[in-house]
Amino acid sequence: MNVTIAIDCMGGDHGPSVTLPAASEFLRADPTVKIVLVGLADIFSKAVLAEFAPFGDRVRIQHASEVIAMDEAPATAMRVKKDSSMRVAIDLVKSGEAQAAISAGNTGALMAISRFVLKTLPGIDRPAIVQVMPAVEGQTYMLDLGANVDCTAEHLLQFGIMGAMLVEALEHQERPEVGLLNIGEEETKGNEIVKEAGELLRKSGLNFIGNVEGNDIYKGSCHVIVCDGFVGNVALKASEGLGMMFVSFLKEELNRNWFTRLCALPAAHMLMRFKRRADHRRYNGAVLLGLRGVVVKSHGSADAFAFGQALIRCTEAARNQLIERIERRMVEYTQTHAPRTEEQNSTQAVRTA
């Protein structure tokens, strides 16, 4: 399937100096893909136009007149900047010209604009942010990573369904295993919301393996791990912090003196392999799941290699019909499970709000 990706060229800490080289490399690597480069007119210099000229009609340039800052309030960004590069990229998904949009910009603004422009899929209350994490065996998709600080059991169930469909689309894995993040494996563990989510997941028809714990993220115990956005965000950032501490310790020990530097030389190749394997840039590209369109968020600090990884993920999700999979699965789920009554919902709201 031919796929067109709308790229917000302005987003991220480095903007066009990262997104443009990544885009041209991406066009070279995947000859079936088309892109729309969205950005301020002045970033498309003669040199840039010359760089993209060889790709002919596989590239289209779309001007935007505004840029959303990394620290701008999402609500303001959404209401005021209607011609921002981010907004224009998402509008292209809405209009059907692009099958997916990608941005390394302000996460909150990207979520707010995507939700406003594209809307959520039927049966999905709230979109979630999902990212792939490395594991000793395989890898783990974890959600939500920060979009929803308070979740009901129903939300966690929806995250499970969406996560499983993403793994089907990206990994071609049938009936992916779904685990619920908790503080112990027993069904009696955790708070009321998590316990109720466990019950819903058990009855959901998903391949639910029960509770998993924080260390299971990196063991690869299951394909999908479901949690609320507060817990997921803390776990993700704690891992980033620990990774950086390891790197910092390793560098300090390597550079302690000329002797250690000399000793480390023969091991340089081995250390490079290790670095490549644990390299967080390979896992760049969080998907905003639950929308009527594919939207991918690259890390703000991504370099061209990392942004390229996110572009690949974005393309694969669109190419393998992520949205249609989630839609189909939600229809199946709601047909076999009676929707919650108003009364049940309001009882839960009192307990969990």
Added chain:
Amino acid sequence: MNVTIAIDCMGGDHGPSVTLPAASEFLRADPTVKIVLVGLADIFSKAVLAEFAPFGDRVRIQHASEVIAMDEAPATAMRVKKDSSMRVAIDLVKSGEAQAAISAGNTGALMAISRFVLKTLPGIDRPAIVQVMPAVEGQTYMLDLGANVDCTAEHLLQFGIMGAMLVEALEHQERPEVGLLNIGEEETKGNEIVKEAGELLRKSGLNFIGNVEGNDIYKGSCHVIVCDGFVGNVALKASEGLGMMFVSFLKEELNRNWFTRLCALPAAHMLMRFKRRADHRRYNGAVLLGLRGVVVKSHGSADAFAFGQALIRCTEAARNQLIERIERRMVEYTQTHAPRTEEQNSTQAVRTA
């Protein structure tokens, strides 16, 4: 100050084969400390008695007739096994013969028994589990790590006070910096409970630095990080999992073939230094804070070195009057801050239960 430590010799995955060698090494290293070894009669063989004989009256042996299994339900363990090694060790703190107790056994049972026997300090609603984490600069004390899955803002405030007093006692750090774990630095971030906890902490008289994020744990951005037990437990275990993944990757790369093993040889010393620095065993020994007595939990899988680290931490906490510090600080806090009314508490309970 002379300190006596009651050691539950039966606890942990390895029981006396770890606790007894650690205890004798500990007596050798710290000539001012006394210990009571608590365990089943049959672990005190002639060889063991001979090993401890040189320490004279610095060691006393106390028999217990029962052992609490690692997977036993805490409530049952507490109600039924009144002569367990864990219970007897905590009873010794209650009676005043020991100033602190340590166990590598069942965490839930240790918390339940400690709470039942020792009771919480005035003004403390719930005890919390705190552990020190390595950081690029210094180290971070984080709590709660799993004792409390649902917390009110008041609980988080109490964790802040207890954590700060622990850092004063163990690190001799005046007015330790306290941070609140959240998903962004802005005061508007997080759920209602966390926002309210931020307000309470700002008015608490503690050296509160505001919100911190998951990566701050390993940056060493502040001395104490406060969070609820669900989030703390997930962050701790995710870190354990990531650490194990790094070690596994590094080992695989080192042992890929004879050439990599040869290349790594000159770097072995450097890698050992790195390993020592990131060694989680050095950070063993979680404190159960908020009780009328010092109780320390060693990791169940601890070896003699790790158990020894927990013994040192346990002794330092008792020697530096941890309990008196928390008690004093809670009195100061409640004198300057009006206690919450019943009505406020019940309103909050509806919102957060």
